[in-house]
Amino acid sequence: MTRNKFMSAESAVDMIRNGSTVALIGGGGGLMEPTHVFRAISRKFQETGSPRNLNVIHALGIGDKKSEGMNHFAHKGLVKKVVGGHWVWSPRMQELARDNEIEAYVLPSGCVMQLYREIGGKRPGLFTHVGLGTFVDPRHQGGRMNDAAKDEMVELVNIGGQELLWYKSFPVDVTIIRGSFADADGNISLDQEAANIDVYAAALAAHNSGGIVIAQVRTAVDRNTLPARSVRVPGAIVDAVVVDPEQRMSYEIGYDPTISGEYRGPTPTEAVEELGVRAVIARRAHLELTDNAVINFGVGIGEGVAKIIASRGEVDRYYQTIEHGTYGGSLLVGLHFGFARSASAMIDGPSQFDFYSGGGLDVAFLGFGEIDAEGDVNVSKLGGLTVGPGGFMDIAQNARKVVFCGTFDTKGADIAIENGEINVRRPGQVRKLVRKVEQITYSGSQALKLSHEALLVTERAVFRLTDQGLVLTEVAPGIDIRRDILDQMDFAPLIPSTPVSMDPALFVQ
Incomplete structure (x- = not known):
């Protein structure tokens, strides 16, 4: 039959x-x-x-x-x-x-x-x-x-x-x-x-x-x-x-053979992101890259690092990956996170996660919702609302280095960046460096057991995870440590006698 x-x-x-x-x-x-x-x-x-x-x-x-x-x-x-x-x-x-x-x-x-x-x-x-x-x-x-x-x-x-x-x-x-x-x-x-x-x-x-x-x-x-x-x-x-003859590659893209991997085309030039809080964070995070590193980007501010790589023509300096199974190319962001143009390889998702789970990633650039003194990070449940981590846990727990990228606080912050300095005119109403995260999506203690490196990059400061807890290692030019950092946190980080200044060049267009 x-x-x-x-x-x-x-x-x-x-x-x-x-x-x-x-x-x-x-x-x-x-x-x-x-x-x-x-x-x-x-x-x-x-x-x-x-x-x-x-x-x-x-x-x-x-x-x-x-x-x-x-x-x-x-x-x-x-x-x-x-x-x-x-x-x-x-x-x-x-x-x-x-x-x-x-x-x-x-x-x-x-x-x-x-x-x-x-x-x-x-x-x-x-x-x-x-x-x-x-x-x-x-x-x-x-x-x-x-x-x-x-x-x-x-x-x-x-x-x-x-x-x-x-x-x-x-x-x-x-x-x-x-x-x-x-x-x-x-x-x-x-x-x-x-x-x-x-x-x-x-x-x-x-x-x-x-x-x-x-x-x-x-x-x-x-x-x-x-x-x-x-x-x-x-x-x-x-x-x-x-x-379905009306089926589209995405909600907005009908069909693009450079996205399906059938052809390679010129990589569209990414415009340099206008100077602002997100750009500063991405620039500082970008400094953690080394040539030939195998890297991953999470949705959100971490995508800004991908934009920097594209705008500077650095695509061939690193092995870029996304959890959907794609390697290389120019990564799309926002609504099209998970898409890439002119990728070098596409494999099945379970196999990609095998690679991540086995420690194949050198650096991951991920967002964060909350972080506490133990280095525990929450992105999965915020304000009682189910969010979910996506591939965050598989990636963050196993990458050799995780760079958490995000604003120091949120909701209503008024921040000016002028003359190579940052001025916090009004702090955000919602703190993100909290006494205890609402839910543990990334375990700081587990990362330390595995001797993995983790740091937190914000527009005001950089922190690193150590056996003693979070250490304040860098402070942005123009920031008052007491007023703009310590008074806006729910816990006291470890502070070396002289925290290093973040590079003033990060704060100039």
Whole structure:
């Protein structure tokens, strides 16, 4: 009998049963997001009340902070439980978690991707050091983000005298993936996508759990026309293919072959960022680079380092990576974090996180929400709102050096940068150097055990993590240590007799 796996989005969604565990693929800004199928699920639920009570899991943040991505699932009754690596792209889902309308969990993005691989291999789960000493450690919250969350998804184990976390396997009933091309047999090519992320691992998890795999693509092709090297998900594990001729590379980009890695083109010249607090922080962080370093950037001010590298023509001096599986090229920022033009390599997400977990990174430039005297950092839960770390934990815990980049405080700060000095006219209303972080996303003590280097770069000062705690090592020109730093912190850092001045050149356009 001739196979034909092409069907409408509505028919594919009819295959999803109430109470199913559903793995979703995608990244912020529309990266690899099967939007057409997501919309069909939302539409059917609002019209019929089904499917309902879904248990949804996703490794990366998915959405646009408005209506797309996980926002399509943010309806009371549609989802019962959400396990997400990153939540900020869906404010509506964050509200459901805050109000205990769903069971909310956060696991590191890399661990989720690698867990799919373990599920697909019928192994008991993922055993890893990633997450020890943080909020996913069961000695803390075990990844539970609200009172409604009761499941024990992570267990502390001892193997050969080493403490590890066991991220437990579970059956996946449905995985929804995306590609560029598909034939009637269900062979899926990702040739015109911006990344591979966890497409294959998640599909395998559903298939080998006895579940179904739904794939959305832009273009249907004839059988036997896809080169074998182009097929990243074989038809043997795909059950339904939905064609969306309007599928875009991102919400804003229709198609760009330099982003899909098909071609290399001239790297667009990045304009030098206008002098300001963010630019100063990025400039100081940039000084931590060494030639041929393997590096990673987090979303936020850390992206400013990538802009500096591009604007100065330094792309070939370092090995730039992002957790989506991309190496090299010119990294896009903001809504398009996770995209890159003219990349040198694209690998699968689980393999990229293997590289990170094994200590392959020399330097990571990451943001921070809060940091305390022990060097513990929080980016995952702020003001009671579920944020999630994305790949932050997998990266920060394992990089040889982590440079946390961020403003000294936030909300309402008035800061002037003039004549090579900084003037804090009004401090921010919200302190970020706090007595104790709301949630531990990065464990300072764990970093010290591993002899990893960590420093905090702000516009006013630089701190380094030591066995004795945070040490104030550099102060910006024009800053009064007592008034602008110590009086704006909830703890007293260690201070050498003569802190070094930050380079005045950082504060000049």
